[in-house]
Amino acid sequence: MPATSTSAAPPPWHRERFSARLPRLQARARIKEAVRCFFRERDFFEVETPVLQVSPGNETHISAFATALVSADGSASPLYLHSSPEFACKKLLAAGVPRLFTFAPVFRNRERGRLHSPEFTMLEWYRAGASLDEVADEAVALLRIAAEAAGVTELRHCDRTADPFARPEVLDIMGAFRRHADLALPLPDEPDGFDELAEALRVRGLRVAADDTWSDLFSKLISEAVEPRLGLGRPTLLTRYPASQAALARLCPDDPRFAQRFELYCCGIELANAFHELADADEQRRRFERAEAERRRIYGESYPLDEDFLACLAVMPDSCGIALGFDRLVMLATGAPDIEDVLWLPVAGPS
Numbered sequence: 001m002p003a004t005s006t007s008a009a010p011p012p013w014h015r016e017r018f019s020a021r022l023p024r025l026q027a028r029a030r031i032k033e034a035v036r037c038f039f040r041e042r043d044f045f046e047v048e049t050p051v052l053q054v055s056p057g058n059e060t061h062i063s064a065f066a067t068a069l070v071s072a073d074g075s076a077s078p079l080y081l082h083s084s085p086e087f088a089c090k091k092l093l094a095a096g097v098p099r100l101f102t103f104a105p106v107f108r109n110r111e112r113g114r115l116h117s118p119e120f121t122m123l124e125w126y127r128a129g130a131s132l133d134e135v136a137d138e139a140v141a142l143l144r145i146a147a148e149a150a151g152v153t154e155l156r157h158c159d160r161t162a163d164p165f166a167r168p169e170v171l172d173i174m175g176a177f178r179r180h181a182d183l184a185l186p187l188p189d190e191p192d193g194f195d196e197l198a199e200a201l202r203v204r205g206l207r208v209a210a211d212d213t214w215s216d217l218f219s220k221l222i223s224e225a226v227e228p229r230l231g232l233g234r235p236t237l238l239t240r241y242p243a244s245q246a247a248l249a250r251l252c253p254d255d256p257r258f259a260q261r262f263e264l265y266c267c268g269i270e271l272a273n274a275f276h277e278l279a280d281a282d283e284q285r286r287r288f289e290r291a292e293a294e295r296r297r298i299y300g301e302s303y304p305l306d307e308d309f310l311a312c313l314a315v316m317p318d319s320c321g322i323a324l325g326f327d328r329l330v331m332l333a334t335g336a337p338d339i340e341d342v343l344w345l346p347v348a349g350p351s
């Protein structure tokens with residue numbers, strides 16, 4: 001029999017392949033300009049933050065790209081490509097910028113797939129003196145702006161849709177687990193909380209590893225049973241995360257078991273993550289140190305803390321901020337099935 005020849009897919013810059021993506025890229029440009037107009041009309045400063053940082057961020061499961069700053073004498077100091085412009089933006093809040101936004105290229109290692117790129121664009125904005133409700137209103141408004149700029153009336157991913165003009169569903173984490181996982185979520189400090197959560201995973205055929213923590217089990221169950229069911233038909237704001245998932249957020253004053261944090265979902269996809277920003281440097285240091293201890297346990301590595309960032313918290317005003325995956329927003333507004341469909345040029349290398 002004659003040999004069957006297979007040819008590799010043409011590179012992303014190949015004219016035929018690029019032409020197929022061009023309408024979505026043109027929509028991306030329109031959406032970006034519309035977002036800029038939205039923030040300028042509200043007296044936000046557009047800022048540019050350095051990509052190179054002494055710390056890439058200190059969340060356990062976000063992995064970084066490491067590099068080094070080489071001086072004229074040949075000595076080298078370790079630096080990292082940032083995983084978010086958050087630290088730099090908060091330093092600007094501390095410096096006196098009251099409202100700011102940025103389109104930042106960010107970098108996360110160990111992440112590549114239909115919804116993940118090692119390099120992507122994060123739209124972040126921060127407001128001194130704002131509430132989480134105000135930030136949520138702005139995030140929802142951007143869904144409408146993106147749809148209008150793309151010339152569509154619904155957001156779409158595969159067979160899932162959401163109406164960006166509809167009033168969003170607001171659902172707290174406990175309600176989400178009751179509705180979508182048929183579970184009264186046991187919190188980590190409750191007696192038998194870990195065992196109950198582990199059993200809930202086993203019932204669903206999900207793996208429980210010997211070294212899993214409560215947070216590991218929570219992440220597995222929310223990603224499997226809850227997140228795919230959020231933002232269907234209309235956007236969902238998922239609120240009041242467990243305190244163990246607070247990261248850089250304040251705890252709720254009415255119940256410190258929960259954090260002042262929300263995530264925005266559309267079509268089963270997480271689009272944005274918002275915090276009432278923690279301004280307690282000692283507490284933030286403790287959280288970072290716990291996260292880095294977990295990173296060492298799981299990945300055998302750790303990242304330094306940004307002492308300059310911790311110092312700025314002492315003078316940072318009361319603020320709320322949010323990080324929105326801009327590429328994902330464009331995906332939903334253009335109906336793209338893969339994040340690389342909306343990148344001008346995807347990162348080279350294996351998928």
